[in-house]
Amino acid sequence: MAHAHTEDHFDICIIGSGSGNSIVDERFDDRSIALVDRGVGEDLWFGGTCLNVGCIPTKMMVVPATMAAAPEHARRLGVDLHLDGVDLGALQQRVFGRTDGISRAGLAWRESNRNVTVLREAAAFVDEHTLQVGHRTITADQFVIAAGSRPRALAAAGLDDPDLAGMIHTSETILRVRQLPDRLVVVGGGVEAIEFGHIFASLGSRVTLVNRSDRLLRRIDGEIAARATQLAAEHFAVRLNQRLSSVEPAERGGLLLRFVDPSDTEYRYNTDALLVVTGRVPNGDQLAVDRAGVDVDEAGFVVVDEHQRTSREHIWALGDVCDHHLLKHVANAQARVVQHNLLHPDEPIARPAEPVPQAIFGQPPVLTVGATEEALREAGTEYVKVVQPYDTVAYGWALDDRTSFVKLLVDPATRLLLGAGVIGPEAPELGQLLVAAMSFGIDVGTMARGQYWAHPELAEVVENALLAAAAECEGAR
Structure with a gap:
């Protein structure tokens, strides 16, 4: 039953227009x-990060x-292809013509929507039932905090110099550059750094990726991360163990970047554009959720x-x-949970x-799921490991692929997957087979032998990995 309300009181207030x-x-029509x-x-686009500045535009550029x-790959197969050029404006029109x-x-x-009031200003909690939105104060019986995350800011001298702003980018601005930078330095070592490095190196920029730690993709399985780092370094310049210390205008235009390593040795890079992708931070602080008594x-x-309920019974949260x-x-998935529970x-x-x-x-793509080998080792969990190139x-031969593999980590007692990863062409699609096995509790032998695998599809590498894991489990008994 809808509650009687004034124009400033609502049954539900949702903060965030992404998920x-x-x-x-229509089930909320009475609220x-x-x-x-x-x-x-x-431009403060409506619809959240993924649609406007995240997954969708980046994949449409990938x-x-x-x-x-x-x-480059075609040459190894005896085919002479050449790239005549890239029309950045046409690529951007295809991407943003759709997402905008x-x-x-x-x-x-x-x-x-007659029952929905859209408010497009910055918001912060006043107390557990009150939100300040621009100059307006609203109250609500229930809140859903779906405010997402933002690019992590980096502390380095000159990064916030307004005169350099047009050359310094985050993931939210880099895809809309007017022209392709001749030289691009990417600071970061995570997923965004790998993907943007691939995009801009392939489109024609001279990319240098600089990361403060000793490997890229630190959060995923170490063996897969090491291979991803090796292959990224064949695609563009990769520099590890260097931290950005300062940014200043270069004498001949562009930027002069200074980095230092753990021994305080300084490195200098000249670049036309700088992309900082050093992770993301959740937006709860900007909403002052502590004033609503919401724990972080x-x-x-x-x-x-x-x-998806917070420490306050009437306040829910989802997403980043x-x-x-x-x-x-x-x-x-969490939005569907909150929807049901409301x-x-x-x-x-x-x-x-x-x-x-x-x-x-990236180039190549990766999919990971479940535990990493490092985590299993640290926890003292028994496991069987298979790495299947x-x-x-046969389809691997067709691709002339010498670097890609499927990795499985299996519980020898139950023969269930504990973790899995794929690095190589079609990795996300191949890896989803392993996600299905894990999600539905299908043991490696049943997953391998309980279905036909269409020969000679690339997925046979997953089949063979599963068969090898089943044999290893048998041997471990």
Whole structure:
């Protein structure tokens, strides 16, 4: 039953227009809803990070970038391809012509909903039922915090110099550059650094990726991360163990960047553009969630239970603001949980259990899921390990692939996967087979022998890895 409300009081207030926006459908027609969203990126786009400045535009750029990088691979196969050029404006029009249109249409649709009030200004809690939105103060019976995350700011002299701003980028601005930078320095060593490095190197920039630690992709399995680092270094320059200390204008235009290593040796790079992608931070602090009595963890993420409820019974949270995975598919799953629990408070459901896969769209792509070998070793968990190279199957020969592999970590007692990873062409698609096996509790032998594998598909490398793991488990008994 809808509550009587004034124009400043709502049944539900949702903060964030990414996955949070997907909660409201016709089942909420009898409730008054405030959708609060300042927007993301330079133009404060509606619709959240993934649509406007994240997964979707980056993957729409990865596809042409991978095509642009094809001549090198083709040469190994005896095919002479050459790249005549890249029309950056046409690529951007294809990407943003679509995403900007979806953003505008999404906002117009929400504003047309009779029971939804869209508020497009910055917000902060005043207390557990009150939110300051721009100059307006609103109250609500229930809140959903779906405010996402933002690029992590880096402390280095000159980074915030307004005269250099046009040459210094985050993930929110780099894809809309007017022209392709001749030289690009990428600071960071995570997923974004790998993906943007691939995009810009393939499109024609001279990319140098500089990372403060000794390897890229530190959060994933070490063996896969090491191979990804090795292959990235064949695609563009990779410099490890260097930390950005200062940014200043270069004498002949562009930027002069200074880095230092652990022994305080200084390194200098001249570049036309700098991209800082050193991770993301949750936006709970900007909302002053502490004033609502909402607990956060040491890293600033809002703490939630399995029902996505915060420390305040009437306040829910989902996505990057509360989840360390920082993944869109996790945010979407959690939005479905919050939606159900708002509609059926007496029959709450819990968010889906692990495993949560992550796909990385570099050159080559990667998929990882479940435990890393390091974590299993540290926990003293018994495991069987299989590393199956692509070149052990016919389609691997067809690709002339000598670097890609499937890695499985298996419990020898139950024969269930504890963790898995794939690095190589089609890794996200091949890896999803392993996600399915883990999610549905299918042991490696059943997964391998319980179905036909279409010969000579690339997925036979997964089949062979599963068969090898089953044999290893047998041997471990």
